[in-house]
């Protein structure tokens with residue numbers, strides 16, 4: 001299928017590794033020029049070179065923290081008129097809500113709710129005036145299946161999907177869609193970090209928890225980032241203009257409900 005987005009411009013944060021990188025590569029494979037943002041120059045430049053070599057598209061890098069005003073300004077300066085926006089960054093640390101201060105909550109809201117909303121504010125009007133836009137937020141299954149150790153994510157990300165659902169209905173009439181991808185367990189650095197955070201509380205080894213989590217998934221495995229990347233590219237395609245305001249699980253069937 002030709003996704004019909006060759007020559008479009010995409011701005012992707014959190015795109016030097018893992019799920020964000022997979023989305024950038026999948027879009028680049030469709031001929032989309034990509035601007036990728038992350039905090040660590042070395043991995044970012046390596047990823048940019050990899051994507052450019054594999055696809056031949058123009059790849060621009062921005063070293064910056066997307067949760068800060070400076071990071072967002074640099075991202076938008078490098079890609080002022082994106083057709084596609086992917087919002088992605090780190091997830092939260094696991095823990096007990098009794099230990100979280102107001103500052104912890106504000107930081108979580110900044111990272112998982114307010115930064116993506118601000119990126120939408122900075123880019124959506126241009127998309128509306130050009131008559132094409134695709135916005136994807138990488139969120140988490142935690143908005144549908146609360147994870148007891150990830151209260152900061154359960155809370156802050158629910159704020160983002162609530163907001164996005166309302167905005168999505170206001171923009172789709174001008175061919176600007178907004179959807180949220182809800183990953184389950186994926187084979188990525190963040191997944192490894194999450195498991196490392198569980199070692200003390202469970203008393204189990206890393207390998208034990210890694211295997212148990214895969215075995216507990218109906219697919220009996222972790223998701224591959226490229227699988228989420230391909231879904232993202234389709235949602236950003238010209239064919240996906242009638243899909244908006246959706247919270248789309250990519251989780252190997254781990255969400256237990258019918259609806």
Ligand SMILES: NC(=O)c1ccc[n+]([C@@H]2O[C@H](COP(=O)([O-])OP(=O)(O)OC[C@H]3O[C@@H](n4cnc5c(N)ncnc54)[C@H](OP(=O)(O)O)[C@@H]3O)[C@@H](O)[C@H]2O)c1
Nearest residue numbers: 014016017018019038039040065066090091140186188190
């Ligand atoms: N993997 C899973 O199983 C899973 C499941 C559910 C939800 N999620 C969520 O999905 C998101 C992506 O996960 P992942 O597994 O792809 O993570 P990952 O492999 O750790 O990659 C995260 C990417 O985001 C960049 N990044 C992080 N914070 C940033 C910031 N403040 N500003 C700019 N770039 C930033 C990282 O580069 P730098 O560190 O160099 O900035 C890296 O490129 C996370 O929010 C995670 O919580 C993941």
